[in-house]
């Protein structure tokens with residue numbers, strides 16, 4: 001049972017703005033909205049654990065979460081097994097502090113003792129772990145090939161012999177055009193209903209840089225536009241496989257998400273070598289040390 005979440009503790013000072021007129025203000029917790037709409041740490045942990053066991057025929061114990069944000073994934077990792085430990089690294093002070101105050105503080109002594117939350121640059125060598133996870137496309141914040149290669153090399157050094165790094169990736173024929181994807185979030189714990197929007201504002205096919213914004217909108221008309229913005233380089237799976245090999249990884253595998261009958265991803269992934277392109281797809285890429 002994961003018990004670190006504490007949405008009641010609204011800890012940042014952002015305010016909701018009403019479009020017209022802009023009178024009413026009320027504190028809003030964008031990290032809680034982000035967790036409810038973007039992240040699913042319990043399912044991620046289950047998938048990471050299954051992929052690791054499939055590759056190494058044993059259970060992963062030690063974990064490093066890079067570009068970790070509020071390190072929800074690391075919290076779930078240490079709560080998933082008493083023998084599991086985690087290192088979470090994020091460069092942003094406010095974000096790391098939020099995780100410490102809202103998640104870490106609600107965990108028991110044993111769990112807290114097995115989680116190190118570090119504020120700093122994750123392009124770094126650390127003590128060796130079984131798994132390094134870089135989620136929500138955060139490696140796409142590294143725009144230069146030389147930077148990403150350096151990062152992968154440092155990850156390779158920071159893995160045990162039976163170690164892997166795992167990243168998510170997305171693509172498809174619709175993934176390079178400006179668009180807004182919208183989802184109703186109706187049943188988030190401790191949060192009223194809201195709309196999550198993921199906007200691709202631009203994509204430059206020459207340098208493959210895409211500009212994204214995340215917006216949250218509420219039934220009464222209030223909205224938080226650009227609660228998060230990102231400039232991602234849209235690395236292809238082929239480029240990532242080449243870079244992992246160059247960094248020293250012995251193998252890399254792609255895990256592709258299955259679709260339901262309406263063509264939407266269903267959260268189940270399988271290892272594959274060849275796929276047909278579709279309008280939108282999701283995958284994991286795993287580098288094996």
Ligand SMILES: C[S@@+](CC[C@H](N)C(=O)[O-])C[C@H]1O[C@@H](n2cnc3c(N)ncnc32)[C@H](O)[C@@H]1O
Nearest residue numbers: 067068069089090091092120121122135136138
């Ligand atoms: C797209 S968010 C991902 C957050 C989280 N991993 C998730 O799954 O939702 C990217 C995060 O990377 C952090 N970041 C950016 N550059 C970084 C760096 N060089 N080292 C560590 N963290 C970094 C930002 O502060 C931000 O929290």
